[in-house]
Structures are given as structure tokens and as C-alpha cells.
Amino acid sequence: MRHRVKGRKLKRTSEHRLATLRNLATSLLKHKKIKTTLAKAKELRTFVEPIITKAKVDSVANRRYVAADIKDKEVVKELFTSIVNKIGERPGGYTRIIKLGQRKGDGAELAYIELVDYSDVVKEKSTKKKTENKTKAEEQKAEEVKTEEEVKKAEPQSEVNQEPKAEAGEQTSSEEKKEEN
């Protein structure tokens, strides 16, 4: 019987499980929001929250206690300075789990786990990345269009007139871009 036996084994040996949880905790504190399976997210919650609580009091002993699990020194530093400041008076419940539905390959339920106090910060970051990627993609498209037009214009004309015509091609393409926008 497994009455009153807490925790999930996650199909791992105890060493493997501990290593997994340490890695997940480090990633969560580093990136503030991570995507993992629901079971791991729920298990991580019980692992990382006591660590964060410990970090609220800054002492050499506590730093060593935390560093025993969080192997990345930079992350430990950040936890004791910026993350603890951001959390402030919150009495536990530092993480939030949002379910995402089933993964296609194996049907495992996925979830985001994030630090509650960083939810807005992470959102800004992700949107920034998206917009950057978008602009990059648009630039690439525009460049492709330009080169195509240059090739088209260059073919029928003599070699002497190539350069000014190519510039004209660029201008038209930029105008087209404006129209698209």
C-alpha cells in the first residue's frame, strides 16, 4: 500500500529524480518561466518553494543550504538579491502552474510553471522576441523580393544601365512594402 506516501517518482531512481528537480529548479529561477510536464511542474513546486523561502534570510549558512541544490552560482546570487526583493512579503506560493493540454508525441500533459511575481516581466520578454523575429522575417522577405526584381530587370537590359535600374528596383520594392503595411 502506498497510503500517505507523498511525492511522485517520475519513473526515475532517487539520484536521477534529485538531479532532475535540481535542474528544473535552476532553470525556473534563471528563466522565471519554464514549460514542462504537469507532473514535473507539480513536483518542482514542492522542491523549489522551500528553497526560495530559505533565501529570504541572507546568511552564509542559508546561501550554502541553497547552493547545495542550485548548482549555478549566478542563479544563487540572483535568487538572494533580485528575486527575493521582488517576492517581498509573499508568504509562500511563489509559483503558478498553467496547464497547456496534451503533447502530440506521447500525450503527456504539459504546463507552464512561473514565478508569480515575474509573470509580467516574462511576458514582455517573450513579446519582444516575437516582434524581433517578425521584423527579421519581413526584412528577409523584402531582401528576397529585391534580389528577384534586380535579376528580372538585369536580364533584358544592357550591362551599362544595370546599376541605376537596380536602384530603381529597390525603390519600387520599398514602396510595395509601405503599401503592404
Next chain:
Amino acid sequence: MPNPKRKMSKSRRDKRRTHYKASAPSLSRCSQCGELKLSHRACPNCGYYAGKSVFVPES
């Protein structure tokens, strides 16, 4: 050891199995985009959950 006296006919076996059915998932409308979604999960279409953007969909 006690054993079944007769072989279970295909008919009896299949009659028993008529009750083995898959149930349809109970879906609800997303409050953000109106698509059907599983409850208590972020909307896969718009990436919103409880009125907040959780992730930005790829398209």
C-alpha cells in the same frame, strides 16, 4: 481450481463490450477568442488563460 464451464461466445463477449465507449471531451468557449477549448487549460488558439496572455501563438 474452479474453471468456467463454457467458452464465452463471440456474441456474449461483444454484447458486453457494447458499453465500452469513449466519451466526448467537455469543451467550453474561450472567453478571449471564442474558440472551443478544454477547461482549466490555456487556450491553444490565442494563448490566454483567465484573461491573461500565457503564451503568444506561433501563427
